[in-house]
Amino acid sequence: MKTLADLAAIRDKMKGKVAIREGSSDTRIVVGMATCGIAAGARPVLNAFVEAVNDAAMTDSVMVTQTGCIGICRLEPVVEVYVGNEPKVTYVKMTPEKAKEVFAKHIKGGAVVTEYTVGSAE
Amino acid sequence: MKELSLNILDIAQNSLRANSTHIEIDLTEDKTSLCFTIRDDGCGMTPEFLSRVTDPFSTTRTTRSVGLGLPFLKMQAEMTGGCFSIESKAKQISPELHGTVVSATFIKTHIDFIPLGNIVDTLCALVMGAGEVDVTFVHRMPEREVSFSTREMREMLGEGIPLSAPEVIAWLREYLLDAYAAA
Ligand SMILES: Nc1ncnc2c1ncn2[C@@H]1O[C@H](COP(=O)(O)OP(=O)(O)O)[C@@H](O)[C@H]1O
Ligand SMILES: [Mg+2]
Numbered sequence: 001m002k003t004l005a006d007l008a009a010i011r012d013k014m015k016g017k018v019a020i021r022e023g024s025s026d027t028r029i030v031v032g033m034a035t036c037g038i039a040a041g042a043r044p045v046l047n048a049f050v051e052a053v054n055d056a057a058m059t060d061s062v063m064v065t066q067t068g069c070i071g072i073c074r075l076e077p078v079v080e081v082y083v084g085n086e087p088k089v090t091y092v093k094m095t096p097e098k099a100k101e102v103f104a105k106h107i108k109g110g111a112v113v114t115e116y117t118v119g120s121a122e
Numbered sequence: 123m124k125e126l127s128l129n130i131l132d133i134a135q136n137s138l139r140a141n142s143t144h145i146e147i148d149l150t151e152d153k154t155s156l157c158f159t160i161r162d163d164g165c166g167m168t169p170e171f172l173s174r175v176t177d178p179f180s181t182t183r184t185t186r187s188v189g190l191g192l193p194f195l196k197m198q199a200e201m202t203g204g205c206f207s208i209e210s211k212a213k214q215i216s217p218e219l220h221g222t223v224v225s226a227t228f229i230k231t232h233i234d235f236i237p238l239g240n241i242v243d244t245l246c247a248l249v250m251g252a253g254e255v256d257v258t259f260v261h262r263m264p265e266r267e268v269s270f271s272t273r274e275m276r277e278m279l280g281e282g283i284p285l286s287a288p289e290v291i292a293w294l295r296e297y298l299l300d301a302y303a304a305a
Contacts, residue, residue: 001304002297007278010289015282033251035191038132039123043240043247050250050288059288066251068139069189 017060025063027107028082029053034069040076041095048096049079052103062107075121081106090118123194125239126156126228132191133160133224134248134257140164140222142255149241149261155204156228156238163221166212176208195226202232242298245270249294250286266305268298 031037031046046066053062070078075092081102082088089112091102098116105111114120123129130147137145142164149158167175176196196206204227213220228235241261249257249272256276260269272285275294283290 001300002293004274004278006293006297007275007290010287010293011279011283014287014289033131033135033247035132035189035194038128038135043128043131043243046247046250047243050246050291054288054292064250064288065286066247068135 025061026084027062028080029062029064029107030067030080030082031064032068032070032076032078032080033066036069036073037076037078042077044096045077045079045094045099048099049103052100052107056103056108058107072118075118078118083107083110091116092118092121123198124236126158126198126236127239127241127244129191129195129198129226130158130160130241131244131247133195134244135251136191136224137162137164137222138248138252138255140166142221144256144258145252146258147260149238149259151230151238151261151263153264154229154231156230156235157204157225159223159225161221161223164213166216166220166222167210168212168215171212172208172210176206192224195224198234198236199226199228201234202229204228204232242295242302245298246291246295250291252285263305268301268305270294270297270301 029049031042031049033042033046046064049064053059053064070080072078072092077094079091079094079099080088081091089106091098094116102113102116105113123132134145134147137160140162142162144163146161147158176192192208199206207225208222210222211220245259252272256272258271260267275285275290279290
């Protein structure tokens, strides 16, 4: 049974780490979470990315965040991936399964999954 | 929306965008009904604006290109024979006490009732995106109750560790899953 007291242990383990993390996350995964995104299934996509980052123990280098409407409602759920100085990659019509694949191939492997990008969808 | 918990996430995002400092989510269930209230202390809305936000066909809505979150929720609640209400005090009119309260009641036995679904995922996504905003949640069921407050979490975590840290979100997920399993 988890209790609030567990957070004290998390605090002790993370002391100092977060400050370093904030500056060094060179990969950002941004999930669109406006009404259209949520209705199309953005929440499980967000969770799939969070889980993948946790499972891979990459919380220091990969940040998962949310944003409002990315502006392409009919292609939701939409996810933007920023890796280092590379140009942004926009993935569309995402699912948790596709999220796992993008994580493995793009975030970990460095290879854009072209078939899920906005370019291929249009 | 396929789950009411998705509506809850969507409506709570309105509160986040309204510059609230505190969002309270109160979910009460019995055998035949489910009711939730989302209360914030954000910028609120003027009476003119408020009268239009639940009407998807209002011209103001299309010209302002505001969304469909509130009309969706109203429709879903009313389709089950339940009800919807929204009250708001705009900051520019009432600088001391402002904010918005959205309430929806659903009749669970109605054929158009959509299940609550994964409320734990909704709460994790909400806390992850909440930044400095505090969230209080309580889910009252006939013989039990599940609740949490980010203020208590922040107290335990101290300065410097954001609630959005994946370790913290993972804890919240397990904490809630445990609480629901025990409840
Ligand atoms: N809690 C709130 N506080 C202040 N303004 C709100 C709140 N909820 C909704 N609004 C206003 O009503 C509008 C319509 O909300 P909604 O139907 O959810 O669509 P959307 O969020 O996509 O614009 C919002 O754009 C916002 O201006
Ligand atoms: Mg909204």
